[in-house]
Amino acid sequence: MRFDTVIIGGGLAGLLCGIRLSESGQRCAIVSRGQSALGFSSGSLDLLSHLPDGQPVSDVAAAITQLEQHFTAHPYALLGANRVLNYARQAQTLLADCGLRLQGDAETPHQRVTPLGTFRRAWLSPQEVPLKPETTLRTGVVGISGFLDFQPQLAAATLRKRGIDAHAEEIELPALDTLRDNPSEFRAANIARQLDTAEHYTALYQALRPLSEQYQALWLPACFGLMDSIVFDRLNQQLACPLRLLPTLPPSVPGLRMQHLLQQRFVQSGGSWMPGDEVIRADISGDQVTQLWTRKHEDIPLRARHIVLASGSFFSNGLIASRDRVREAVFDLDVLQSDNRSDWYGDDVFACQPWHQFGVQTNARLNGLRHGRALSNLYVIGSVLGGFDPITQGCGGGVCAVTALHAAQQITDQGGEQ
CATH class of the missing domain: 3.50.50.60 (FAD/NAD(P)-binding domain)
Known part of the structure; x- marks a missing residue:
């Protein structure tokens, strides 16, 4: 050839x-x-x-x-x-x-927020990744019940040490129960294959809507958007505060x-x-x-x-x-x-x-x-x-x-x- x-x-x-x-x-x-x-x-x-x-x-x-x-x-x-x-x-x-x-x-590198709540210098980052806030916003760091690859309590505690008004929250998503039964399957990429479908959007939105009314920003693990940003864009249009996503342990959805x-x-x-x-x-x-x-x-x-x-x-x-x-x-x-x-x-x-x-x-x-x-x-x-x-x-x-x-x-x- x-x-x-x-x-x-x-x-x-x-x-x-x-x-x-x-x-x-x-x-x-x-x-x-x-x-x-x-x-x-x-x-x-x-x-x-x-x-x-x-x-x-x-x-x-x-x-x-x-x-x-x-x-x-x-x-x-x-x-x-x-x-x-x-x-x-x-x-x-x-x-x-x-x-x-x-x-x-x-010419203008930025500080992105990591899943551990630290800041890391970067040249380019996905649009949904939160950057180091210039002002203190009341931020909800939201985990998914049973998802072990992201610890919102740890991230929020680290962020508070850095002057960010961050608080850990958790949402229940019964649609993920079939994955939750097997920890080896309950990973970001597999969750994204579920949450990227139209049938699960309403449940995700309803779980996040009350939190979006309590906080000025929500940060979630990046567990949707495997192929595109449709779910991310739609949530940002409908929630009461901005939503950003933090990459998780591999396999990483943004990667x-x-x-x-x-x-x-x-x-x-x-x-x-x-x-x-x-x-x-x-x-x-x-x-x-x-x-x-x-x-x-x-x-x-x-x-x-x-x-x-x-x-x-x-x-x-x-x-x-x-x-x-x-x-x-x-x-x-x-x-x-x-x-x-x-x-x-x-x-x-x-x-x-x-x-x-x-x-x-x-x-x-x-x-x-x-x-x-x-x-x-x-x-x-x-x-x-x-x-x-x-x-x-x-x-x-x-x-x-x-x-x-x-x-x-x-x-x-x-x-x-x-």
Whole structure:
């Protein structure tokens, strides 16, 4: 099978790159092994919250300049501040075009409210997610009886410590009894499949209406809106106070919705989606990847002028750790890592861990390096890259979006004709 570009991995980075390439006229395929990390995410994206030395970031452009000077392995340092901010703005437009209603901007990060009642810096957040209030509103933090993935008492107590007039409430929804009988089924995504249907709307509204008359704002766990925002919009039109939603423990409804809308846009733009498959090996000649072999099509290679590796980090098996080294799973690319196993981790489990920054090494064009030599038609994007810590630096979503669009730009600049 022949394509202009084959992308390995169907998460945020792979999908954004695939959409951009398909909409530019390329024949593009995404090979997706399984559920991506998007389904486990909050639906919010971060750009850059802290430098590697722990210094908080208030000016993204200035912070990237510091990365270029002192932390040169960081993906942002490879691209430079102007490119990073330009791609971030492009990503905002692209995500909006895909039907994702997000609040925020690259130049003006915000503080979103987490399910624990804390505040976390973000670049983009779903429109329904509450932001740190500038004024004290009497807020009802509402749980659903029997739903263990969100604790309104804990969230409300934490919010009160931060000056928010928050109070825990709970609603009963008998329509969910069939799920409630099995705790393993009583999860946000399954609840959303029930509450998103028209037949259960009235019961949900009636449970929330009295509370909306007691409070100036209601915050619920994000347990509806799996595919769209119809229920959220309707409730906000009819309730007596504004309603906002807090992402829950995985699987996360906002993350699943982002996955669905991006995947839908990729297919609608002409892309080929190959789910439940994985690339198991590749043929390389000189500095070029010539063909890929997948588990489902073991006798039919995929041939493309360009290859994009968006396979994810350890979570998605893009990186594999053995006792003595970390390796990249498909091409055995060079991986930034510590040679001594004892240097992989620190004693404080809550501190930044060195292994978080392990990942594939590339040149400035994001061509993957293999034995120190760049593979000229292979681009590496997203969380499989090395040199950054997505958690403590608060840049995971940004690195995925920015590197995805940079790789797509390199490919479209060359043209995609076979």
